[in-house]
Amino acid sequence: MSAPILPARNAPILQVRELLMRFGGLTAVNRVSFDAMAGDITAVIGPNGAGKTTVFNLITGFYKPSGGEIVLNGPGGPKPLHATVGHRIAQAGVARTFQNIRLFPGMTVLENLLVAQHNTLQAATFFGIGAAFGLGRYRQAEREAVALARRWLEATRLLDRADDPAGALPYGAQRRLEIARAMCTNPVLLCLDEPAAGLNPRESEELAELIQLIRAQGCSILLIEHDMGVVMRISDRVVVLDHGVKIADGTPAEVRADERVIAAYLGEGDEDDVPAAPVEGAA
Numbered sequence: 467m468s469a470p471i472l473p474a475r476n477a478p479i480l481q482v483r484e485l486l487m488r489f490g491g492l493t494a495v496n497r498v499s500f501d502a503m504a505g506d507i508t509a510v511i512g513p514n515g516a517g518k519t520t521v522f523n524l525i526t527g528f529y530k531p532s533g534g535e536i537v538l539n540g541p542g543g544p545k546p547l548h549a550t551v552g553h554r555i556a557q558a559g560v561a562r563t564f565q566n567i568r569l570f571p572g573m574t575v576l577e578n579l580l581v582a583q584h585n586t587l588q589a590a591t592f593f594g595i596g597a598a599f600g601l602g603r604y605r606q607a608e609r610e611a612v613a614l615a616r617r618w619l620e621a622t623r624l625l626d627r628a629d630d631p632a633g634a635l636p637y638g639a640q641r642r643l644e645i646a647r648a649m650c651t652n653p654v655l656l657c658l659d660e661p662a663a664g665l666n667p668r669e670s671e672e673l674a675e676l677i678q679l680i681r682a683q684g685c686s687i688l689l690i691e692h693d694m695g696v697v698m699r700i701s702d703r704v705v706v707l708d709h710g711v712k713i714a715d716g717t718p719a720e721v722r723a724d725e726r727v728i729a730a731y732l733g734e735g736d737e738d739d740v741p742a743a744p745v746e747g748a749a
């Protein structure tokens with residue numbers, strides 16, 4: 467598998483410009499602009515209803531914006547995601563996970579990862595014709611798909627559960643499987659929507675390590691997360707939304723010292739979520 471040609475670190479992998487999303491009379495995302503740098507973990511945070519998931523849904527093609535631009539600087543050059551249909555966005559190298567886990571619970575763990583590679587397998591086998599005739603090219607593509615799945619099962623510590631139904635895994639393991647499935651599409655940008663939701667502190671710590679491992683392998687990450695311990699520890703840059711508007715954008719240290727950010731969280735009654743620094747040595 468040849469490595470995709472990507473922008474150098476410190477060049478944007480994703481450029482969001484004046485992004486606008488209206489639902490009837492409600493402006494959920496109001497002219498938001500930010501860059502996500504190649505090789506970075508960029509967090510998008512904000513109180514409930516700030517517009518975070520809507521931004522993700524716009525980047526990944528679930529919604530079409532009312533205005534503005536989203537450009538991915540992927541292996542094939544700049545791609546205007548705002549004018550690209552959802553499955554083409556996935557093919558361009560953007561993968562995502564969801565707030566609510568969306569696996570195939572009756573399929574095995576391994577099968578969930580092979581289904582994620584369906585498009586690659588089809589393309590390698592002349593849309594299934596090769597498979598029907600048992601062509602070598604199909605078997606080769608299948609071997610590569612299983613090898614990629616095994617690699618991510620190892621990274622997510624799920625290899626020993628490969629043959630179990632996905633629905634039988636504990637919650638934290640299902641969250642890791644969702645990430646493994648997204649990584650089996652070989653993305654250049656991974657969008658994680660609240661990956662730490664429902665995890666205990668040890669699982670959150672392991673998740674933070676997994677996200678850092680993914681970044682170390684050259685995949686840029688966009689992260690929505692309410693767990694400020696995770697966000698402040700692993701993010702290179704933090705974008706803060708409030709009522710659909712960007713109110714801050716900077717390093718974790720800059721953002722947590724920002725008066726507007728503190729006021730936005732306190733104003734929403736989410737005092738527990740105020741982005742304070744993680745306490746050293748805390749469990």
Ligand SMILES: Nc1ncnc2c1ncn2[C@@H]1O[C@H](COP(=O)(O)OP(=O)(O)OP(=O)(O)O)[C@@H](O)[C@H]1O
Pocket residue numbers: 489492494512513514515516517518519520521
């Ligand atoms: N499909 C939709 N139709 C109408 N309104 C929507 C739709 N999706 C989101 N909204 C509204 O847009 C606003 C932003 O919602 P969004 O889910 O993006 O916020 P969020 O920051 O992800 O919140 P949370 O942290 O609670 O998940 C909210 O007022 C929400 O009710």
